[in-house]
Amino acid sequence: MRTDVLIVGAGFAGSVCARVLAEAGRQVLIIDKRDHIGGNAYDKVDEHGVLIHPYGPHIFHTNAKRIIEWLSRFTDWRFYEHRVLASVDGQLLPIPINRTTINRLYGLDLDEEGVAAWLERVREPRDPIRTSEDVVLNSVGRDLCDKFFRGYTRKQWGLDLAELSASVAARIPTRTNDDDRYFTDTYQFMPADGYTAMFRRMLDHPNITVQLNIDYFAIRDSVQANHTVFTGPIDAFFDYCYGKLPYRSLRFEHQHLPDTEQYQAVGTVNYPNDHDYTRITEFKHLTGQQHSGTSIVREYPQAEGEPYYPVPRPENEALFKRYEALAEQRRDVTFVGRLAQYRYYNMDQVVGATLKASITTQENIRKK
Structure with a gap:
């Protein structure tokens, strides 16, 4: 298997990088171990006809005009301001x-x-x-x-x-006014046709080949690429030589309520003190979809499973820095994304980091 650039992971980081490099004339092979594109932002219509986010709610917001403009090449937008209530002392109260x-x-x-x-x-x-x-x-x-x-x-x-x-x-502000929006960014939108449709258009380029259900670590020795873009866990790439970086995982419990048009008043309700789950999200708030029933998801954080969140602690950052030092020695590999950079990125931050990394990647390829 031969290609100019091998990209590991078809989420935001991998897909944005694939499009940039393809438009620069590179032949790109993008692979993902899952059976779909979009990474954790992937969405789909469930068996009841409701558009859901299988990996929990993804609400796009940014203050960066250049990022919303870049993504707008691949999607129209639906205006949406996310609101969250917290169940505290028998009341549902605004958070922040x-x-x-x-x-x-x-x-x-x-x-x-x-x-x-x-x-x-x-x-x-x-x-x-x-x-x-x-x-x-x-x-x-x-x-x-x-x-x-x-x-x-x-x-x-x-x-x-x-x-x-x-x-x-520090990500959560405190307000003295009645502003009950979860985010105050200038641009708050959802992809009008969903995230998967946006990723599909992003990857629709003659220089991009997509292959799913492929584990990079099973084929890494059989692929001949001038450059690799890796968006998975950086410790896995280096065979955990310094030990595993801690990540937090999630278990999702999806439920459809066939005779309920609206389950809760806002998109997400947090449960800081009750239940084993942290929050319930109702997707129709996010998408604006009209349907006689509704679909919700409960999130149960857990230690084991797919890595979702880097755990921000000084000792973990110190361990990451050791892996980062190894990564900086690899001119043939670009590491970008939440897992590869061990950063608690929002989606727009992933796009911004990837657009920046794509420039460096092209420079490294040209130097070969």
């Missing part, structure tokens, strides 16, 4: 925490200035801020921390807030 959350939870009637003053009174100043616990206590204090964050984090990561890097909790 805002004025509505605080007033309803504590029976108050504060304006924006009042909320800011209230938060200032209850917060526990932390300096320096090293952990996610530091971030949350410094922002909202202990009671809100315990009600909204501590239990959710324990389920999601299998760790306490104090054991996670500050970057995890």
Whole structure:
């Protein structure tokens, strides 16, 4: 098997890189061990006719105009602002925490200035801020921390807030107004025909060949490629020579409710303190699909299984740096994506990192 470029993984990183290199005139073979393209962003119509995300909800949002413009070559968009409620003390309350959350939870009637003053009174100043616990206590204090964050984090990561890097909790803001949007990015859209349709158009190029159900590690010695783009776990590529990098996995429990047009008021409801699952997502909110029934998914975080999330801790970052040093010695391989770069990337960040990496890849290929 011979090709200019072998790309391992047909998710965002692999597919974006494939398109860029194909348009630069490279013959690209992209493989994936799964039976579909799109990676974890893959979507499909379930047996009841509802468009679902088998690997959990994927909501696209970005502040980068160049990224939305690049992807717009392959999809039209549906405007969608994601909203999340958290089940706390018998109520469904907005998360991120805002004025509505605080007033309803504590029976108050504060304006924006009042909320800011209230938060200032209850917060526990932390300096320096090293952990996610530091971030949350410094922002909202202990009671809100315990009600909204501590239990959710324990389920999601299998760790306490104090054991996670500050970057995890820093992703979630606190607001003094009534803005109940989960994201505030300039561009908040869903692919109008779904993610899989977008990936299909992205990979529709005469210089791109797609082969599925192929495990790279089973064929790596039989493929002759001038360059390889690897989007899988970087520790696996190097045969775990320094030990395994920790990843967090998920188990998804999908359910169809045939006689229910709407199961919950918003796209996602978090359960920080109840149940073994972290959240329930109802897909029709995300897609805008009309259907007499509805399909939902419950997410159960777990230690074993497919790697979904790098675990952000200083010791894990130190281990990754050892693998990264090996990767930097390989001019014949580009490592890009959440697993290959051991980064808790959003989708737009993966696209941005891949567009940047594609430039370096082309330079390395030209130097051969």
